[in-house]
Amino acid sequence: MAAPVRSLPPATLKRLQHVRRFTRWLDRAVTVPGTRIRLGLDPILGLLPVGGDVVGVALSIYLVIEAARLGAPASLLGQMVMNVLIDLGLGTVPVAGDVADVFWKSNSRNLQLLEGFLALPPQEEAPMVPWWVVVGLVAVLIAVAIAAIALTATVIGWVFGLLFGG
Numbered sequence: 001m002a003a004p005v006r007s008l009p010p011a012t013l014k015r016l017q018h019v020r021r022f023t024r025w026l027d028r029a030v031t032v033p034g035t036r037i038r039l040g041l042d043p044i045l046g047l048l049p050v051g052g053d054v055v056g057v058a059l060s061i062y063l064v065i066e067a068a069r070l071g072a073p074a075s076l077l078g079q080m081v082m083n084v085l086i087d088l089g090l091g092t093v094p095v096a097g098d099v100a101d102v103f104w105k106s107n108s109r110n111l112q113l114l115e116g117f118l119a120l121p122p123q124e125e126a127p128m129v130p131w132w133v134v135v136g137l138v139a140v141l142i143a144v145a146i147a148a149i150a151l152t153a154t155v156i157g158w159v160f161g162l163l164f165g166g
Contacts, residue, residue, distance in 0.1 A: 008118060012070060012118070015066065015069065015070060016070070016114075016115075016118065018066075019063060019066050019067075019070075019111060019114065020111060022059075022062070022063065022107075023063065023107045023108055023110075023111045024040065025040050025041055026040045026041050026042045026056075026059055026060075026107045027039070027040045027042055027105040027107045027108045028040050028105070028108065029041065037102060039102050041056075041059070042056045042059070042060075042087070042101060042105075042106075042107060043098060043101040043102045045059075046091045046097065046098050046101045047098055049152075049156070051149070052091075053088055053091035053092060053145070053148060054145045054146075054148070054149060056087070056088075056091065056101075057084060057087075057088050057141055057142075057145045058145075059107075060084040060087065060106060060107055060110070060141075061084070061138055061141055061142075063080070063107055063110050063111070063114075064077055064080050064081060064084070064110070064134075064137060064138070064141075065134060065138070066114075067080060067110070067113075067114045067117075068128075068129050068134045070114065070117075070118065071117075071128060072113075072114060072117050072129070073117070073129065074129050074133050076113055076114070076117050077129060077133070077134070077137055078137070079113055080110040080113060080114075081137050081140065081141060083106040083109045083110050083113075084106050084110070084141055085141070085144055086104065086106065087101065087104055087106035088141075088144060088145060088148055089148075090104055091148075092148045092151065092152055
């Protein structure tokens with residue numbers, strides 16, 4: 001990950017460092033012995049049936065909110081939300097989704113987007129994203145996470161019904 005090119009205020013740098021640490025813990029905390037594969041809490045949480053992916057989304061929402069606080073435009077926040085939605089979609093597929101989650105790393109992708117934005121020259125009078133846009137994006141993530149839980153629970157119930165004659 002590249003450090004921002006332009007000079008950032010100390011408060012922004014401090015917040016960015018926190019986001020970097022948080023992202024590392026979510027996506028790249030440890031290396032799988034004997035491989036180059038790095039994983040963090042997000043793919044591990046994804047192993048928990050149904051709720052693990054939702055907890056992962058909740059943690060990812062924090063990064064989107066921090067990006068908004070750092071002045072990221074709505075278009076960038078939208079890209080970040082799409083990365084989280086793809087991660088959630090992959091995570092809902094049993095077993096294969098857990099493997100895919102190790103490689104997709106939506107939080108690291110979102111950090112790269114944020115760092116790319118922060119490396120740009122500051123815009124003149126760039127307006128902050130209105131709070132209602134951020135709330136709307138978070139609401140979409142929460143709604144999709146709830147739908148994913150419902151779908152996963154339904155599929156699990158259907159499979160158990162087929163297997164055990166329910």
